[in-house]
């Protein structure tokens with residue numbers, strides 16, 4: 120029996136009813152809040168910033184899994200720690216000094232995550248995997264919710280899992296983008312530990328039941 124974590128993406132919530140949707144996550148079988156921060160430079164979209172995250176953090180009763188899709192994330196590590204982030208994930212493609220960035224995240228008491236775009240090979244993490252708490256494999260091109268899952272992600276999960284095992288690391292694998300009941304089980308069988316789901320959860324008629332269904336599926 121696996122203990123796969125489910126992390127609904129707040130990006131797909133109804134911002135006019137944000138507190139309601141936060142309470143949905145609090146009261147559901149979900150494990151984490153997934154929070155997508157986009158700067159309009161690293162990705163062609165802008166999501167939300169500090170005031171909104173502060174408001175989410177005030178009501179959230181589960182860990183905050185913050186996914187930074189921004190250039191130069193080092194500038195904001197301290198701020199995200201102060202906001203109450205538990206996992207802080209930066210993009211491999213945005214970090215020329217990845218090892219230093221990971222140390223800076225941990226020095227602030229957070230778990231350090233690294234996200235890989237669909238075109239970025241997992242082998243590039245061979246020299247840092249022991250320093251990474253979570254690898255977020257993007258199963259869509261980052262920037263938008265509601266896109267279709269990229270099938271090659273299954274191969275990447277398996278390759279990454281083998282690397283983690285070979286290196287004796289305890290890194291978690293998170294999948295982000297296009298996750299539904301159609302691919303969740305196969306992703307977990309391939310080695311995924313955390314599933315992010317945005318539109319599949321919030322676009323459904325009963326988000327609480329949808330989270331419950333996902334959790335059951337990957338038990």
Ligand SMILES: O=C(CO)[C@@H](O)[C@H](O)COP(=O)(O)O
Pocket residue numbers: 128130131153155186188259260261262263264265266295296297298315316317318319
């Ligand atoms: O980081 C991102 C997109 O860039 C994701 O976290 C999405 O928010 C997931 O949304 P769905 O693909 O599940 O709708």
Ligand SMILES: [Co+2]
Pocket residue numbers: 128153154155186295315
């Ligand atoms: Co994300």
